[in-house]
Amino acid sequence: MKSVKYWFRRCAALSVAVFGSAVLAADAEFPVETYRDIPTPAEFHVELTELDGPVFADSSGKTLYKWPQHRLRNGYSGEPPGTPQCYDEVLTVTAGLMSPYPPGIELPELDSRLSCTDLWPPVLAGDDAEPMGKWTIVERRDGSRQWAFDEQPLYTSVRDERPGDVIGGTTRRYGGDSPAYRVPVGPPALLPPGFAVRSTSIGRMLTTDKNEAVYAYGGDTATTSSCHDDCLVNWNPVLAPNLARAQGEWSLLERSPGVRQWVFRGQPLYTHVLDTGSWSQQGSDVAMWENVFTQKAPAYPSSFTVQSTIAGDVLADADGRTIYVYRCGEDSADQLACDHPDDTQVYRLAMCGGGAPDQCLEHWPYVMAGADEKSINRSWRVLSIDPKTGRLAGDGEPGALRVWSWRGRPVYLFAGDKLPGDVHGDGAGEWRGQRNGLKAFWLRDDFMDGIL
Numbered sequence: 001m002k003s004v005k006y007w008f009r010r011c012a013a014l015s016v017a018v019f020g021s022a023v024l025a026a027d028a029e030f031p032v033e034t035y036r037d038i039p040t041p042a043e044f045h046v047e048l049t050e051l052d053g054p055v056f057a058d059s060s061g062k063t064l065y066k067w068p069q070h071r072l073r074n075g076y077s078g079e080p081p082g083t084p085q086c087y088d089e090v091l092t093v094t095a096g097l098m099s100p101y102p103p104g105i106e107l108p109e110l111d112s113r114l115s116c117t118d119l120w121p122p123v124l125a126g127d128d129a130e131p132m133g134k135w136t137i138v139e140r141r142d143g144s145r146q147w148a149f150d151e152q153p154l155y156t157s158v159r160d161e162r163p164g165d166v167i168g169g170t171t172r173r174y175g176g177d178s179p180a181y182r183v184p185v186g187p188p189a190l191l192p193p194g195f196a197v198r199s200t201s202i203g204r205m206l207t208t209d210k211n212e213a214v215y216a217y218g219g220d221t222a223t224t225s226s227c228h229d230d231c232l233v234n235w236n237p238v239l240a241p242n243l244a245r246a247q248g249e250w251s252l253l254e255r256s257p258g259v260r261q262w263v264f265r266g267q268p269l270y271t272h273v274l275d276t277g278s279w280s281q282q283g284s285d286v287a288m289w290e291n292v293f294t295q296k297a298p299a300y301p302s303s304f305t306v307q308s309t310i311a312g313d314v315l316a317d318a319d320g321r322t323i324y325v326y327r328c329g330e331d332s333a334d335q336l337a338c339d340h341p342d343d344t345q346v347y348r349l350a351m352c353g354g355g356a357p358d359q360c361l362e363h364w365p366y367v368m369a370g371a372d373e374k375s376i377n378r379s380w381r382v383l384s385i386d387p388k389t390g391r392l393a394g395d396g397e398p399g400a401l402r403v404w405s406w407r408g409r410p411v412y413l414f415a416g417d418k419l420p421g422d423v424h425g426d427g428a429g430e431w432r433g434q435r436n437g438l439k440a441f442w443l444r445d446d447f448m449d450g451i452l
Contacts, residue, residue, distance in 0.1 A: 036188045038134065041132050048164055050298045051407070052170060053197065053295055055166065056185050062160055062163075063157065066079070066149065067182050068183060072097040072179075074096055076180075086117055086334060087141070090114070090115045091116075091333055096331070107330065119158055156168075168182055169182035170407070173199075180335040190249075201442060203294075204295040205294075212280075213272070215291060220267065222253070237268065242258075251263040267292060269292065300380055307322065309422075309423045323411050328348060341408075361387055364438065366403035368401065368403055369404050382402055383404075384397060423440045
């Protein structure tokens with residue numbers, strides 16, 4: 001296992017190389033997630049990412065992804081274990097997996113449409129490659145051999161440009177009406193039994209294996225708990241079994257003879273009695289109590305604000321207007337995404353302006369970057385966008401807009417939001433914004449079981 005200090009230096013050096021020294025202080029403020037070493041073929045290694053923790057990568061640093069099966073309204077998409085489904089045919093019609101749309105509708109821009117493997121090259125195994133642990137080899141229908149992890153065939157994404165990029169996919173959960181997303185593959189987090197890690201918009205959150213949020217109290221130390229008597233009415237210490245031992249970032253605190261509490265990075269851990277459902281985080285509303293993270297999400301632009309709404313906290317611009325992210329996935333058998341500026345813009349333009357770019361700009365304007373603002377990390381970058389097409393433009397290109405993006409996708413405002421805290425645009429589009437629409441950038445996502 002690599003030490004936390006090692007990964008501090010590794011992550012900071014990578015950030016400085018890409019974005020300059022201004023990022024160093026922000027990235028070094030929080031440690032990064034440690035992981036459990038498992039047997040891995042020599043051609044693969046682990047890279048750190050800002051949003052998804054440690055991931056496996058190929059020899060060039062490209063993140064490895066899987067395409068797990070996902071239940072849609074009229075069937076399943078994605079890949080069953082051991083069975084590649086991503087090939088080089090250019091699909092031309094819809095699959096009908098999302099009712100009420102029937103199969104057989106012609107897909108847009110067929111003259112420039114790419115195949116699944118154009119966007120998701122399979123990770124091929126050499127003739128002398130052999131399985132190792134969870135790493136296996138599956139046969140593609142052309143006879144070539146493809147690496148798999150936990151029986152899921154592996155791919156890289158053409159959207160990823162540098163080691164540590166996860167532009168192609170995410171480990172975050174989305175609702176049942178969302179497409180079958182590609183998911184980064186990584187080693188297990190270094191955790192004692194009974195704990196798990198979940199990806200959220202604000203970081204890699206520590207939970208119990210029952211999906212209960214885990215908390216720390218500001219008045220505790222690594223060796224003392226301030227939560228006794230009346231405090232225990234609302235807070236449950238996370239107790240360690242008799243055979244538990246301190247290791248690495250994990251230590252133990254003796255609350256009473258024979259009763260020991262888990263401590264992570266010097267913070268005794270608790271759950272909250274009102275957190276009855278998965279992803280509920282009501283304990284973070286109590287003063288001096290905070291959620292615990294193995295790794296914090298990178299900072300958002302300093303000009304952004306946080307606003308309280310009727311349903312939780314959202315990210316907003318300097319004037320308090322809610323920020324939205326666009327989601328899009330085609331109803332095709334290969335479930336290709338359509339939310340990136342390099343993807344077809346037909347769906348977005350149809351949803352936000354009836355096909356008219358000017359209408360889209362009026363109803364859903366981009367979040368503009370200030371003249372002096374620059375990309376601050378890999379997650380939050382400034383892009384040049386051609387407003388007439390929605391596609392990437394060259395720097396300094398006449399008429400191009402400098403806009404903020406998250407994970408390589410532009411972010412938007414909604415003209416119907418008039419006051420700070422308005423979220424009237426949340427869920428606009430198809431299937432509550434899950435398939436072709438916009439969702440507010442929720443910072444607190446316990447109100448919809450973590451799928452906002």
